[in-house]
Amino acid sequence: MRIDIVTIFPEFFGVLDVSLLGKARDRGLIDIAVHDLRDYTHDRHRTVDDTPYGGGAGMVMRPEPWGEALDEVLTPESVLIVPSPAGERFTQAIARELSTEARLVFACGRYEGIDQRVVDYASSVARVRELSLGDYVLNGGEVAAMAVIEAVGRLVPGVVGNPESLDEESHEGGLLEYPSYTKPAEWRGMPVPPILLSGNHGAIASWRYEQQLERTRRVRPDLLGDS
Numbered sequence: 431m432r433i434d435i436v437t438i439f440p441e442f443f444g445v446l447d448v449s450l451l452g453k454a455r456d457r458g459l460i461d462i463a464v465h466d467l468r469d470y471t472h473d474r475h476r477t478v479d480d481t482p483y484g485g486g487a488g489m490v491m492r493p494e495p496w497g498e499a500l501d502e503v504l505t506p507e508s509v510l511i512v513p514s515p516a517g518e519r520f521t522q523a524i525a526r527e528l529s530t531e532a533r534l535v536f537a538c539g540r541y542e543g544i545d546q547r548v549v550d551y552a553s554s555v556a557r558v559r560e561l562s563l564g565d566y567v568l569n570g571g572e573v574a575a576m577a578v579i580e581a582v583g584r585l586v587p588g589v590v591g592n593p594e595s596l597d598e599e600s601h602e603g604g605l606l607e608y609p610s611y612t613k614p615a616e617w618r619g620m621p622v623p624p625i626l627l628s629g630n631h632g633a634i635a636s637w638r639y640e641q642q643l644e645r646t647r648r649v650r651p652d653l654l655g656d657s
């Protein structure tokens with residue numbers, strides 16, 4: 431998978447050189463390139479924003495630099511992901527969809543957002559998905575892009591050592607994950623649930639499924655279609 435990120439804060443993505451995704455990059459499973467939007471400006475001040483038509487607070491990101499940047503990184507097979515509070519809610523199902531794509535491009539906006547004509551133009555040359563992390567307002571798209579890249583990247587075959595672990599985690603199969611325990615068998619007076627020490631793998635699987643149902647009913651009844 432090839433990932434291109436366009437942003438005015440390229441240094442924000444330095445963390446992608448470490449941890450699981452860093453190893454995936456070293457192993458050639460994921461190729462990530464970060465592009466500074468200001469490299470696609472041509473004025474002395476490398477200006478990326480301007481005042482909004484129609485008035486209103488804040489500044490809007492100019493279309494010209496974005497057009498030049500996306501001309502360079504978008505291909506017909508790309509999916510352009512535009513983080514936005516007005517986007518569709520990002521979910522594990524969308525992460526799975528995106529993990530099968532060959533090329534992802536992230537357009538990280540700032541200020542009050544990107545001139546709408548950039549998304550409109552990009553939609554004529556590639557698939558575009560405006561995605562939201564959730565119903566709250568961030569200051570830009572970088573945090574959301576990082577979250578999507580991590581959620582998608584870990585689903586790329588070969589990135590996670592034990593692919594079976596991906597099947598039992600939260601939001602796979604529509605349920606939250608079961609609670610996990612490790613040594614010691616008792617800690618601060620709290621024992622590990624005895625079933626987990628029984629060696630009875632069928633009973634352990636049943637207990638874990640019941641734990642998933644109970645936790646989902648308690649914390650996220652909406653996932654079960656309950657109001």
Ligand SMILES: CN1CCC[C@H](Cn2ccc3ccc(-c4n[nH]c(N)c4C#N)cc32)C1
Nearest residue numbers: 513514539563564566567568569570571574
């Ligand atoms: C006051 N204004 C309102 C409009 C957005 C302005 C900041 N901003 C500029 C670009 C941009 C991209 C994403 C998000 C964002 N916020 N919340 C989420 N779930 C997001 C996601 N994905 C926010 C963003 C601030």
